[in-house]
Amino acid sequence: MIVEIKVPTPGESISEVELASWIVSDGDIVEKDQELAEIESDKATLSLLATEAGKVKLLVEAGETVAVDSVACSVDTDFAGEAKSKTAPAKEETKAESKKEIETPKEAIKTKETLEHSNAKVSPLAQKLMDEAGMNADDIINGLKRISTKEVELVKGLPAESTVSNSPSSTFVDAVAGREVERQKMTTLRKKLSQRLVSVKNETAMLTTFNEVDMSAVMALRKKYQSKFIDTHGVKLGFMSFFIKAASLALKHHPMVNAMIDQEEIVMPEYHDVSVAVQTPKGLMVPVIRNVETQGLHDLELSLKGLAEKARKGKLGIEEMTGGTFTVTNGGVFGSMLSTPIINPPQSAIMGMHNIVERPVAVNGKVEIRPIMYLALSYDHRIIDGKDSVGFLVKVKEMIEDPAKLLQGGFNPEELVLGL
Missing domain, CATH: 3.30.559.10 (Chloramphenicol acetyltransferase-like domain)
Incomplete structure (x- = not known):
């Protein structure tokens, strides 16, 4: 059975809200009363909860303005029993795959990096945020390894000696040379x-x-x-x-x-x-x-x-x-x-x-x-x-x-x- 999840009303005078972010992905199996998304109005932030367990289908994009009582997503209750059954096998499969892949030279290097990252100095506030998100130092450092066109263009514009020098002074110059501008949409x-x-x-x-x-x-x-x-x-x-x-x-x-x-x-x-x-x-x-x-x-x-x-x-x-x-x-x-x-x-x-x-x-x-x-x-x-x-x-x-x-x-x- 398909159950529609509608946008709740934050108040009498509010007719539209912004679906700020989805906490789940399209096709995820969710539990009843699980938090699905965050909804922002001009007065408060609300949570969109699953009224039934099952497979979720997202009908609205994150950041989109939607009318109150409109359908944000749907839940197929025919998949309700798969939420718990998929959890245990998935963990066992992950462990088996990781154990198998550790034997490869590439993964051996990754394991060495993990040990090195575990010794990284982490501030108390950063550690608290990492704990809340269920992350470790390895997750953070690996997450920073993605190279985008912005980094490429920045390095291309630097003097040749700056791209090969690993001295502390060159690192400081590289940091100061950045002129990136971050833009965020106002909530x-x-x-x-x-x-x-x-x-x-x-x-x-x-x-x-x-x-x-x-x-x-x-x-x-x-x-x-x-x-x-x-x-x-x-x-x-x-x-x-x-x-x-x-x-x-x-x-x-x-x-x-x-x-x-x-x-x-x-x-x-x-x-x-x-x-x-x-x-x-x-x-x-x-x-x-x-x-x-x-x-x-x-x-x-x-x-x-x-x-x-x-x-x-x-x-x-x-x-x-x-x-x-x-x-x-x-x-x-x-x-x-x-x-x-x-x-x-x-x-x-x-x-x-x-x-x-x-x-x-x-x-x-x-x-x-x-x-x-x-x-x-x-x-x-x-x-x-x-x-x-x-x-x-x-x-x-x-x-x-x-x-x-x-x-x-x-x-x-x-x-x-x-x-x-």
């Missing part, structure tokens, strides 16, 4: 992101205000309770959860920062759905943590971990990407000292965290070295005034520098006792 997600960023600059009165935060108290708290936090909640305590929680409490004091413009009305949600910017290989994504005002630090850490993993694997759904009321982004993980983050529409404000650097600061009339982070708040000046924007950052600063205030809703405990 649907990247194109939509670029359009949104430009529209924000053109359609909002964006302004950025800054402040600095002494991270000493939070860093000491993490150091003291990190192991106990992991044992209790099964997740590490990071900095993001402190800032997200502090931002939520600060939004209660300055609700206009959580507001947004809807035509001629100002909408002020009483809940805080915080979008968190996550950098992925396919572009910037901003999954949403719902109702931050009701969550503790451990809840936020678990949510952050889950959303970040799904974002990097391209598994975020459309419901996890929409509906945020405020955004937090952390450029500090890349070493950023200061920046002016761009608002994530239709929201009206975004808070940017940066790297932590030891700086000399005045404390009680004396100069001390403290771990300092610069905070930035970009906001739409059409509805958020300077009083709210500056006051918001000051409130976040107070709670980070005195984490006990997170328990009192951002208020000073002494003032609460006195009823002030």
Whole structure:
């Protein structure tokens, strides 16, 4: 029986998507619920799954734009039983062939190369990528041995002595002499992101205000309770959860920062759905943590971990990407000292965290070295005034520098006792 696999819908407003890449080849035997392809829209990346086991027939080319609910491929279920039966014999056949071919002089050389390549120095990050792809150093080096016309033309244009010299200096010259240009097609997600960023600059009165935060108290708290936090909640305590929680409490004091413009009305949600910017290989994504005002630090850490993993694997759904009321982004993980983050529409404000650097600061009339982070708040000046924007950052600063205030809703405990 032939079963049609249709393109899923990423959302109500999306009628077309791009079939980014096929994970299987035409004629492959697939299992039920196996991932067949990656589909990109202007909001999220989805997976195309096999609804039944059998032989797959591809009907759409990779990179092609297709309509939602159109047929991307079909599965012939008559071949469903061959998926597992073909696996074991194939492995045995491969082993037999490889054992036989090793006896030839040509394969003996290849075996020697494999041993040499196994001693190649590999960086930890490269090793991680190789492990994830199920590859080794021999696979990588052999993959680089294909000579294309580009390499031939490059060598033809070099001086004669450069083509025969194996000295380190000639290798360096060869590397510098290259003037190749790589071109990549923009993904649907990247194109939509670029359009949104430009529209924000053109359609909002964006302004950025800054402040600095002494991270000493939070860093000491993490150091003291990190192991106990992991044992209790099964997740590490990071900095993001402190800032997200502090931002939520600060939004209660300055609700206009959580507001947004809807035509001629100002909408002020009483809940805080915080979008968190996550950098992925396919572009910037901003999954949403719902109702931050009701969550503790451990809840936020678990949510952050889950959303970040799904974002990097391209598994975020459309419901996890929409509906945020405020955004937090952390450029500090890349070493950023200061920046002016761009608002994530239709929201009206975004808070940017940066790297932590030891700086000399005045404390009680004396100069001390403290771990300092610069905070930035970009906001739409059409509805958020300077009083709210500056006051918001000051409130976040107070709670980070005195984490006990997170328990009192951002208020000073002494003032609460006195009823002030």
